[in-house]
Amino acid sequence: xxSPRAIELAALQQELARAGYIAEPALAxxxxxxxxxxxxLLLEGDAGVGKTEVAKVLAQIRQTRLIRLQCYEGLxxxxxxxxxxxxxxxxxxxxxxxxxxxxxxxxxxxFSERYLLKRPLLEAITADVAPVLLIDEIDRAxxxxxxxxxxxxxxxxMSIPELxxxxxxxxxxxxxxxxxxxxxxxxxxxxxxxxxIDYPDYDKxxxxxxKKAPAVALAxxxxxxxxxxxxxxxxxxxxxxxxxxxxxxxxLLRLGVSSIDADGAERILDTLSALxxxxxxxxxxxxxxxxxxxxxx
Amino acid sequence: xxSAPSASLDARAADRLAGFPAFLRANGFAxxxxxxxxxLRTAERVGVLDPQVLRLSLQALLCGRxxxxxxxxxxxxxxxxxxxxxxxxxxxxxxxxxxxxxxxGGNAARRRDDDDAIxxxxxxxxxxxxxxxxxxxLTEREHALDIEALMRRLARQLKxxxxxxxxxxxxxxxxxxxxxxxxxxxxxxxxxxxAWRDRRRVRPRIVLLIDxxxxxxxxxxxxxxxxxxxxxxxGDVASFIFHTRVTAVSQALHxxxxxxxxxxxxxxxxxxxxxxxxxxxxxxxxxxxxPRTVHARTAVIVMSDGYDTGExxxxxxxxxxxxxxxxxVVWLNxxxxxxxxxxxxxxxxAALPHLDLLAPGGDLxxxxxxxxxxxxxxx
Numbered sequence: 001x002x003s004p005r006a007i008e009l010a011a012l013q014q015e016l017a018r019a020g021y022i023a024e025p026a027l028a029x030x031x032x033x034x035x036x037x038x039x040x041l042l043l044e045g046d047a048g049v050g051k052t053e054v055a056k057v058l059a060q061i062r063q064t065r066l067i068r069l070q071c072y073e074g075l076x077x078x079x080x081x082x083x084x085x086x087x088x089x090x091x092x093x094x095x096x097x098x099x100x101x102x103x104x105x106x107x108x109x110x111f112s113e114r115y116l117l118k119r120p121l122l123e124a125i126t127a128d129v130a131p132v133l134l135i136d137e138i139d140r141a142x143x144x145x146x147x148x149x150x151x152x153x154x155x156x157x158m159s160i161p162e163l164x165x166x167x168x169x170x171x172x173x174x175x176x177x178x179x180x181x182x183x184x185x186x187x188x189x190x191x192x193x194x195x196x197i198d199y200p201d202y203d204k205x206x207x208x209x210x211k212k213a214p215a216v217a218l219a220x221x222x223x224x225x226x227x228x229x230x231x232x233x234x235x236x237x238x239x240x241x242x243x244x245x246x247x248x249x250x251x252l253l254r255l256g257v258s259s260i261d262a263d264g265a266e267r268i269l270d271t272l273s274a275l276x277x278x279x280x281x282x283x284x285x286x287x288x289x290x291x292x293x294x295x296x297x
Numbered sequence: 298x299x300s301a302p303s304a305s306l307d308a309r310a311a312d313r314l315a316g317f318p319a320f321l322r323a324n325g326f327a328x329x330x331x332x333x334x335x336x337l338r339t340a341e342r343v344g345v346l347d348p349q350v351l352r353l354s355l356q357a358l359l360c361g362r363x364x365x366x367x368x369x370x371x372x373x374x375x376x377x378x379x380x381x382x383x384x385x386x387x388x389x390x391x392x393x394x395x396x397x398x399x400x401x402g403g404n405a406a407r408r409r410d411d412d413d414a415i416x417x418x419x420x421x422x423x424x425x426x427x428x429x430x431x432x433x434x435l436t437e438r439e440h441a442l443d444i445e446a447l448m449r450r451l452a453r454q455l456k457x458x459x460x461x462x463x464x465x466x467x468x469x470x471x472x473x474x475x476x477x478x479x480x481x482x483x484x485x486x487x488x489x490x491x492a493w494r495d496r497r498r499v500r501p502r503i504v505l506l507i508d509x510x511x512x513x514x515x516x517x518x519x520x521x522x523x524x525x526x527x528x529x530x531x532g533d534v535a536s537f538i539f540h541t542r543v544t545a546v547s548q549a550l551h552x553x554x555x556x557x558x559x560x561x562x563x564x565x566x567x568x569x570x571x572x573x574x575x576x577x578x579x580x581x582x583x584x585x586x587x588p589r590t591v592h593a594r595t596a597v598i599v600m601s602d603g604y605d606t607g608e609x610x611x612x613x614x615x616x617x618x619x620x621x622x623x624x625x626v627v628w629l630n631x632x633x634x635x636x637x638x639x640x641x642x643x644x645x646x647a648a649l650p651h652l653d654l655l656a657p658g659g660d661l662x663x664x665x666x667x668x669x670x671x672x673x674x675x676x
Contacts, residue, residue: 002347003343003346003350004344005342005343005344005347005350006347006349006350009350009353024358025350025353027347028355029343029350029353029354029356029357030353030354030357032343032354033339033343033354033357033358036338036339037335037338037339037340037358041357044362044363074462074497074587075460076464084475084478084479085477086474086475086478087364089478090474090478092385093486106486107482110486111482130612143532148468150576163406179590180363181588181592182587186327186361189327189361189362190327190329190361192361193355193357193358194357194358194360194361194365194366194424195364195366196360196363196366196367196517235583237583237588238588280618283331
């Protein structure tokens with residue numbers, strides 16, 4: 001029996017595929033639930049498995065803007081929420097010096113929206129159409145910022161002392177990604193829907209390569225994916241993600257490689273820098289290993 | 298509280314659904330009391346006819362971390378599918394394995410008993426041993442206050458590293474213009490009070506690697522107590538134990554309830570007090586844990602006697618790798634207190650070139666004595 005929800009889910013998957021993203025049913029289910037419960041979605045997984053891409057494609061299919069907040073160590077509330085444009089304020093103070101108006105009026109003028117620089121978070125909650133707010137790599141920001149964010153995500157309002165409280169006109173679609181370099185707080189996890197994104201299996205990765213690099217012949221695409229899947233089984237410091245697969249595909253195309261086989265190990269070696277990103281990992285790929293992997297494709 | 302959203306659901310189905318969060322909680326999931334409402338609301342939206350869709354939706358709703366994500370499908374089936382309805386909750390030990398990343402059942406006791414009688418107690422052995430060590434020492438009252446005091450001292454003296462990034466500060470080297478303008482509001486636009494910016498300071502993150510092999514049996518409890526006291530003082534401490542494998546114990550040590558901490562350590566103590574393979578353990582650490590836990594502001598403290606049954610070259614390259622990733626690598630060796638000790642064991646010889654500090658530290662007094670050097674080395 002097919003429930004209405006299952007049909008909805010399949011439709012969303014197709015829509016995502018049309019937009020160029022191959023999604024597993026689990027992700028589609030989470031995106032639907034995100035709409036129902038109006039909760040943020042927390043995506044975890046290794047680097048390069050397509051976490052950021054989810055937000056981009058979500059913005060695309062909802063036909064709305066993507067507002068991105070890239071987190072980094074030491075990110076503070078001012079660069080994430082809002083800041084006063086103090087150069088213009090200084091200038092205005094100078095110009096108003098000989099103004100006849102009262103102090104109160106002047107102050108109101110200086111702290112009006114004209115002088116407010118909207119940073120991603122404020123921009124997201126004041127947008128007319130609900131945008132997709134991507135909070136990328138939250139694990140890089142400090143715990144203090146995480147706590148700050150928590151407050152915003154629960155009420156979707158922000159208070160600016162000089163202006164008053166700003167309420168969200170539309171709740172943005174919030175997508176949070178994390179690479180797991182730091183343990184996130186339970187409070188944040190509890191407030192979000194969760195999705196763990198793993199490296200794609202053979203079929204999914206093949207579908208992605210076909211979608212993103214339509215110029216590649218099917219046979220070559222199959223070989224490329226089989227090779228990358230083989231590389232991922234080897235213990236590496238940095239396993240190649242989907243982005244690396246696509247880079248490598250592009251490199252092979254550029255060199256005019258038409259098939260991966262044991263004889264072509266030389267040419268594979270030339271392009272391996274697209275796939276393997278550390279020196280120690282590079283050492284794990286002498287010619288014999290590559291030939292063996294290629295022969296298995 | 299639960300009646301409102303469940304109006305359209307069959308009463309039995311609603312009961313079953315409402316009980317699911319508690320079942321997950323019994324299996325070690327971090328789900329709260331309010332989740333039952335969310336589960337019913339979700340089920341109402343999604344429908345209960347298609348178990349696959351319901352499972353995917355509840356998985357997104359109720360999971361919070363990767364290990365929960367992986368265990369969820371099984372637990373869902375156990376709770377909702379009739380065949381397994383009466384299956385007992387998963388035992389806690391497998392939950393602990395999930396947390397620690399250890400492979401369950403990977404090490405049976407391969408050692409023969411007569412073998413044990415021949416081998417001297419202090420020597421390192423190659424075999425993994427399945428033994429249940431006595432963790433009561435972890436919460437022993439004796440010295441508890443002294444250890445806490447010492448770790449507090451370490452935490453306090455661990456000065457902050459200066460970063461390039463600037464933050465607001467009371468006194469600093471650069472004027473903070475936006476801040477100054479904001480303060481000038483009170484004085485009608487004249488900046489009487491200045492705001493400053495200065496370079497941010499943060500404490501280094503500390504990663505403890507504690508050797509719990511048999512030759513360390515006299516010291517490892519002491520080190521574990523240090524680790525527990527230190528992680529209570531500092532927020533950013535990650536602890537690992539190793540013998541022939543590396544196991545994360547931060548979460549177990551961090552448990553505020555000392556009895557539960559003991560119990561959790563019991564569960565991850567497979568192979569405890571067995572042989573030592575420091576090099577292999579460090580390599581495993583580099584591979585599985587270092588990318589997440591060790592960054593450029595991390596101080597790694599290895600606590601081991603250096604008796605290694607593995608290849609010295611392996612240890613050397615593993616430490617070199619670790620050294621490239623971390624800010625400092627410090628080694629505390631409990632045997633260095635003994636008169637006439639020289640770091641001549643193969644393991645120590647291999648390790649020495651990569652260390653920022655090799656210091657004694659077998660008991661409270663010696664760690665107290667070495668504290669200034671330790672703090673210097675961590676900067």
